[in-house]
Amino acid sequence: MAGRTVKKDDKTNTWYYLFTHGINDNGKPKQYKKRGFKTKQAAQKAMNELDHSLTTGTYVKPNKILYREYMIEQWLEDKLTRVKRQTLETYTWLVKTHILPVLGGTEINNLTAMQIQGLYNKLTKEKKLSDENIQKVHTLINDSLKKAERWGLIQKNPASLVDRPKMIRKEVMVWSMDEVKHFLKHTDNESRYYIAFELALASGMRQGEILGLRWQDVDFENNCVRITQTLSSDGKEIQPYTKTRAGTRNIDLPAETMNQLKKHKNRLEKEMGEAEPVDYTDMDLVVCSKNGTPTNKSNLRRAFDKSIQKAGLKKMKFHCMRHTHATLLLLQGVNPKVVSERLGHSSVKITLDVYSHLLPSMQKETAEQLGRALYED
Known part of the structure; x- marks a missing residue:
């Protein structure tokens, strides 16, 4: 009937x-x-x-659950055991500050693709979030509604009908090889932070990886370091990389950098020997405070800014030394796959996307080298 x-x-x-x-x-x-x-x-x-x-047989009985209730009481609660604390804090901030004020009052099975697209448009116009974070907003909404569909709370995920917001990548700021040499030459290599600068430029390690590096992961015999952990972005905890994470990797280093590491190690051993045992916490960290504890990122940033000013170079963020490392390798013709492995990217595509501005000049040099090989005696 x-x-x-x-x-x-x-x-x-x-x-x-x-x-x-x-x-x-x-x-x-x-x-x-x-x-x-x-x-x-x-x-x-x-x-x-x-x-x-x-x-x-795909009918889902309507419910009165608000999207706000679902996100806070179920989705975020589920994420509590699935992601790291720092990641959960970022998710919570995006959900409570930017998603729920717009969509939270709507019943979950009444959410539409137009509402979701409207949120993206609003966030883009307000410019309070970076393009990267607006993409994260889409990822969170899509993941939450995909799970709601699997749990039988909604019939279809409306976010699947909305295009992922575009992200316009800003061209990265880097130093030239001459500027790198000038910086290292005019930076006080007696400073406890000098080794952090040297590692950033010679390895392309992330700031958190440098501040989480342990002496047990420094291989003086084979001139390399093993990245196994990182200092969280808020500096509150050391977070180990899992075996399957792209960040876990070995990075070969120049002999000169290894010599600087030996020199720095001697300095730390002397400090530890002179300190009162009760005042020193040996965490085996390569870059640490005078008490052996993790280095305060604000102190490192101030030291970096001071060194740049002393060298008379253009100011840039600490992370840009990672970009500088990758750029110099690519300009020297190093295979992007090798560069990607050193940086710990999950795929070479990420490396090429970030440094695509280098490809035209690299292709020109490649064509010239091919021409010389083919047509010159």
């Missing part, structure tokens, strides 16, 4: 449908009714979709 009715509600100037399908437990026809459609066609389409879902 089935009945289909689409009518206009003159009081609200909207359309509604009344659909009869199946029998209730009491033997009476089971009816489904929904109001609030702006057009007759919209009501008809919604009724057809309901008919299809009931016929195919």
Whole structure:
């Protein structure tokens, strides 16, 4: 037994449908009714979709759960055991500050692709978030609704119908080889932070990886370091890399950098020997405070800024030394796959995307080298 009715509600100037399908437990026809459609066609389409879902067994009974309730009480709660603390804090900030104020008051099964797209448009116009974070907002919404679909809370994930927001990559700031040499020459190599600068430029390690590097992961015999852990971005904890994470890797280093590491190690051993045992915490860190504890990132940043000013170079962030390392290798013709492995990127595509601005000049040099090989005696 089935009945289909689409009518206009003159009081609200909207359309509604009344659909009869199946029998209730009491033997009476089971009816489904929904109001609030702006057009007759919209009501008809919604009724057809309901008919299809009931016929195919994919129907999801409407619920009154607000998206806010679902995100906080279920989705974020589920993430608590699946991601690291720092990552969870970022998710929570994006959800509570930028997602829920716009979408939180809507019942989860009433969310639409247009609402989600509207949020992305709003965030883009306000420019309060970076393109990267707006993409993260999309990732979180899409993941949450995909899970809601699997859990039977919604019939279809509306975020799957919305395009991922575009991200315009800013050209990275780097030093030339001459500027790198000038910086190292005019930087106080007696400073406890000098080794951090040397490692950043010679290895391309992330700041957190440098501040989390242990002496047990420095191989003086084979002139390399093994990246196994990182200092969290808030500086509160050392986080180990898992075996499957792209960050875990070996990086070969120049002999000169290894010599600087030996010199730095001697300095730290002397400091530890002179310190009172009660005042020193030996965490085996290569870059550490005078008490052996992790280095404060603000102190490192101030030391870096001071060294740049002393060298008379253009100011840039500590992370740009990682970009400088990669750029210099690519300009010297090092295979992008090798560069990607040194940086700990999960794929060479990421490396090529970030440093694509170098490709035109690299291709020109390659063509010239090929020409000389083919046509010169």
